[in-house]
Amino acid sequence: MRTKKEPFLKRNWVQSLLASLFCVVLGLLIGYIVLLFINPAGAWDAITTVMKNFFTYPNPTVANKYFGSTLVKTAPLLMCALSIQFAYKVGLFNIGAAGQYVAGAGACLYMALALNLPWWLCLLGSMAAGALLGAISGLLKSYCNVNEVISGIMLNWIGLYTVNMVLTNVKESTSPYTYQVASFNASALLPSLGLGKLFSNNQYVTIAVPLAVIMAVVIKIVLDKSMFGYELKATGYNKSAAKYCGMKEKRNIILTLVISGALAGMGASLLYLTGYEQWQCTQSSVPAMGFNGIAATFLGGLDPIGTVVASYFIQHITSGGAYVDKTMYSSQISDLICALIIYLCGFVLFLKYFLNSRLAKREEKAAVRAAALAAETQPEAPTEVQPEAPAEVQPEAPAETPPDTPADEDSHGKGGEA
Amino acid sequence: MLLLIQYTLIFASVLVLVALGGCFSEHSGVINLGLEGIMVIGALGGAMAMKYISPDVPAIVMILAVICCSVLLGMLYASLLAVACINCKADQTIVGTALNILATAAATVIVKAVNTAENPDNVSSTVQYVSAKRAFLVNIGGFEFNWFMLVAVLALIAAAVTLYRTRFGLRLMACGEHPQAADSVGINVYKMRWAGVLISGMLGGLGGIVYITAGVSEWKFENGVAGFGFLALAVMIFGQWKPGRIALAALLFGLFRALSNVYAGFSFLTALNIPSSIYNMMPYIISLVVLAFTSKKSRAPKAEGIPYDKGQR
Numbered sequence: 119m120r121t122k123k124e125p126f127l128k129r130n131w132v133q134s135l136l137a138s139l140f141c142v143v144l145g146l147l148i149g150y151i152v153l154l155f156i157n158p159a160g161a162w163d164a165i166t167t168v169m170k171n172f173f174t175y176p177n178p179t180v181a182n183k184y185f186g187s188t189l190v191k192t193a194p195l196l197m198c199a200l201s202i203q204f205a206y207k208v209g210l211f212n213i214g215a216a217g218q219y220v221a222g223a224g225a226c227l228y229m230a231l232a233l234n235l236p237w238w239l240c241l242l243g244s245m246a247a248g249a250l251l252g253a254i255s256g257l258l259k260s261y262c263n264v265n266e267v268i269s270g271i272m273l274n275w276i277g278l279y280t281v282n283m284v285l286t287n288v289k290e291s292t293s294p295y296t297y298q299v300a301s302f303n304a305s306a307l308l309p310s311l312g313l314g315k316l317f318s319n320n321q322y323v324t325i326a327v328p329l330a331v332i333m334a335v336v337i338k339i340v341l342d343k344s345m346f347g348y349e350l351k352a353t354g355y356n357k358s359a360a361k362y363c364g365m366k367e368k369r370n371i372i373l374t375l376v377i378s379g380a381l382a383g384m385g386a387s388l389l390y391l392t393g394y395e396q397w398q399c400t401q402s403s404v405p406a407m408g409f410n411g412i413a414a415t416f417l418g419g420l421d422p423i424g425t426v427v428a429s430y431f432i433q434h435i436t437s438g439g440a441y442v443d444k445t446m447y448s449s450q451i452s453d454l455i456c457a458l459i460i461y462l463c464g465f466v467l468f469l470k471y472f473l474n475s476r477l478a479k480r481e482e483k484a485a486v487r488a489a490a491l492a493a494e495t496q497p498e499a500p501t502e503v504q505p506e507a508p509a510e511v512q513p514e515a516p517a518e519t520p521p522d523t524p525a526d527e528d529s530h531g532k533g534g535e536a
Numbered sequence: 537m538l539l540l541i542q543y544t545l546i547f548a549s550v551l552v553l554v555a556l557g558g559c560f561s562e563h564s565g566v567i568n569l570g571l572e573g574i575m576v577i578g579a580l581g582g583a584m585a586m587k588y589i590s591p592d593v594p595a596i597v598m599i600l601a602v603i604c605c606s607v608l609l610g611m612l613y614a615s616l617l618a619v620a621c622i623n624c625k626a627d628q629t630i631v632g633t634a635l636n637i638l639a640t641a642a643a644t645v646i647v648k649a650v651n652t653a654e655n656p657d658n659v660s661s662t663v664q665y666v667s668a669k670r671a672f673l674v675n676i677g678g679f680e681f682n683w684f685m686l687v688a689v690l691a692l693i694a695a696a697v698t699l700y701r702t703r704f705g706l707r708l709m710a711c712g713e714h715p716q717a718a719d720s721v722g723i724n725v726y727k728m729r730w731a732g733v734l735i736s737g738m739l740g741g742l743g744g745i746v747y748i749t750a751g752v753s754e755w756k757f758e759n760g761v762a763g764f765g766f767l768a769l770a771v772m773i774f775g776q777w778k779p780g781r782i783a784l785a786a787l788l789f790g791l792f793r794a795l796s797n798v799y800a801g802f803s804f805l806t807a808l809n810i811p812s813s814i815y816n817m818m819p820y821i822i823s824l825v826v827l828a829f830t831s832k833k834s835r836a837p838k839a840e841g842i843p844y845d846k847g848q849r
Contacts, residue, residue: 152642156649211629262828267569267629268773269827271766272820279813403759409637416630445656448648450641450758457638461616464626464634 127477134419137469138428141417141462149455157446164442168452171438179318186317188430188437190394193330194219196429197385198411200337201248203420205266205378207341209354212375214255214270215382216408217277218248222383223390223405224281227397230306231288231297237306241387248383249376251277256375260368266375274404286399295396308391326388331426333381338422350374382408406453410436413456416463432456538679539798540791546750548783548790549688550743554768555775555782556695557739562777563699564732565712565725567841569632570617571740572765573639574610576757578741579748580643581609583755584650586668598671599683602745610741611734613639618733622726625843640760647757664754672749684746691739696779708732712837715844725844743768751797763820767793770823776835785826792819 126132146165153161167174172184198215205212212218225247226240235243251273258264289296299306308324317323341347353360353370361367385407389395414432418425439452554571561568568574585605589598617635620626644661651658674681699705710718711728719725747764748755771789775782796815799805 152645156645157653211633213633258824258828263831263834264824264827265831267633268766268769269824271763272770272824272827275763275820276817276824279817283811283813403762406637409633412630412633412637444659445652448645448652448659448661450644450648450661453641454638454645457634457641461620461631461634461638464620464631465624468624468626 127473131419131421133470133473134421134424134466136473137466138417138419138424138463140469141459141466142431144462145455145459148458149451152454153447153451160443160446164447164451167441167443168435168438168455171434171441174441183318183320184437186314186320186323187394188433189317189327190320190322190324190392191389191437192430192433193326194385194389194407195410195414195433196330196334196426197388198382198408199414199418199425199429200334200422201378201381201385202408202411203415203418203422203425204337204341204381205374206415206420207354208350208370208374209357210259210266210371210374210378212252212255212270212378212382213267213408213412214251214273214375215378215411216404216406217270217274218251218379218382219386219408220274220277220281220404221247221251221379222386223397224277224284225383226306226387227296227299227390228284228288230299230303230391234303235306237308237391240306240391241308241384244383244387245380246383248379248381248386250379252375252377252379252382253372255379256372259375260371274408278401278404281397282399282401285397289399294398294400296399298393298396299391300393306391307393308388322392322394324392326392330385330388333384334422334426337381341422382411385411410456413460413463416466417459432459539801540794542680543751543794543797544787544790545685546682546746546790547793548786549682549685550747550750550764551768551771551786551789552688552692552783553739553746554743554765555772555786556691556779557736557743558769558772559695559736559775559777559779559782560699560708560739561732561736562772562837562840563709563712564729565715565837565839565842565844566617566621566729566733567628567632568614568617568733568736568740569629569769570614570635570639570765571632571736571768572761572763573632573635573637574613574737574740575744575747575761575765576636576639576643577613578606578610578744579755579761580646580744580757581605581741582745583663583665583748586665587663589668591667591670595671598668602668603687603742606741606745607738608741610739610744611737614733614737614740615730617737618730621843622729622733625845628841628843636760636765640758643757643760660756661758662754662756665749666753669749669753682746682749684749687742688746691742692779692783695739699779704731709837711844712839715839719844719846725846729844740765767819767823770827773834773836774823774826774830776830777837789819789823792822 146169149168150161150165153164172181172188175181175184198219201215201218202212222244226244229235229240229243254273255266255269258269259266285296308326310321310324313325313327314321314323341351349360349365350370350373352363353365353367357367360370390397410432414429415425417432418428435452435455439449442449442451554575557574558568558571582602582605585602586598589601613635617631620631621628647661647663648659651660672683674683699709707718707723708728708731710723711725715725718728744761747761767789771785772782774785796812796818799815
């Protein structure tokens, strides 16, 4: 811990929050500009619709119900975000979360519809399926030096085609969609425990939502407070040093991707076992959930609790996109905003650096001014900065980001094995 | 059989172009995971050009215009990567991924906006270019020669010569191996990396338009380019960052990609009764297997992925 109390703006979480807000505002602004280009007439309406989401319904009961639906889709997004975050803290960029999510969806739907298993077995099955894909990435990474991003992308597509093939066995004969879980095997539905009643009887609100939040807390505790988490993070910072200290660095990499995969796979069952959505067996692109998870995790400042908020926000605008006036715009405008936010998140470190150097400069000026004041005998000393700064005056705080910023170390230590 | 060769060649052209793009970027020291996004944007530029240029213009004008549009848009899009990764020292993996997602979203929004502006009932993200596409094809006895195949060969020769025979290429590679040393002899590392990324944008954009004209006459932009940019990266790694080997690797991968298009034409393959999903998966599975065997002794540029900081020696 730092011994001295730091100024408000220098605290790490304040900076993360400011950076995230900056990304959101700029992302929305650019989204608005794009809308203006497409059709200036309805642009303002459209961007407020995206931000309002369920508030567009004037009736509070209906709005409450759709708030519930947004939460239903937040749960899987949060799980994907946690999956990416867990791996990122260990220095791995698990873009395969999208495919692990797909594998989880395939496993839970197949177990629910073809094998008629109860929900908790389906949930475990989806975690196992996600973990399996994660393990493949992990093995390739630790034993064959294959970049986890590239193997992740390949596995995304392999997973998608496999799941399409497997779920074709349990699809409705007249449509490309799988059977309804609710009518086919009600025991596979996640229990609601009366949570749906809180949201105007929205039957899709189940224990999935609190479960996802609990997982966020668990991840936070594991990463920050446990020896296991410490070992994993140490492996992420410096693989060779971790090995030198007697940690099994290969095992740690595989284990990280297995856990990460299990989280993403579980996310899928938190959505598909509510019956909210059916799988489309002719799907030709990997679901966006895993990729939006990237946005949520970076927007959440790489902190599980921040990610809960960020996931909700991302899902809020994604759902909001469905309400824009389709005669002028497309609902993908919210995907565009999400993508912009991820892009802008790349600049977060730069922003923090910029903010810190500005703060340091300001402190330096203040110190110079104080010294000048002290040196002057007259009380009405000019406030101008003296051209020759006294050499002994030192700014009190270092100009760099505090070394305990995890993201800082990651970005410098990553890469080099593509 | 002729069809298989034709498809193999055209898909190999795509892979060669895009993998060479990745090769330039990585030799300068920037990992370009955004190639997929650059392909989408390049494809969008080319598709728009084909949509709006009247199909009656001479073929050569059409070809040049389409190539110019793709290349320019690809370079413009790649500069987003360059600004973030070279000047702002952002994480290259995050920015590359963001660009991939952004490209698909942006292309979908733009195409849908264009489509709905023309006809309010048309909310699809598909662009059609049936008549315009004819400009690229020359029929030689049943074999459809595509001018892009020639472009790919030219690009391959140009890339090999540039990288190994010119001052620029050698300097570029120095920046990817040891930027500090390059800087100490007066090479501007930032400029060189910008050049590398822009060239990759150029080739990536070109690859994008070749990909969407290969075999089909309309493209649904919601699908992006289905991981082809990453296949190209796998080709590049398999090709050990060397243009000649990249070409061979591209032919191999192109063959497997082509099989998924034309397997129905072979009686012994249809007799095996393998679902089409398996053929669709093939290129990805092959690339994983190939990567598993070749990545161990990888000859990647040493400094790739690490932002260059002048103050760090």
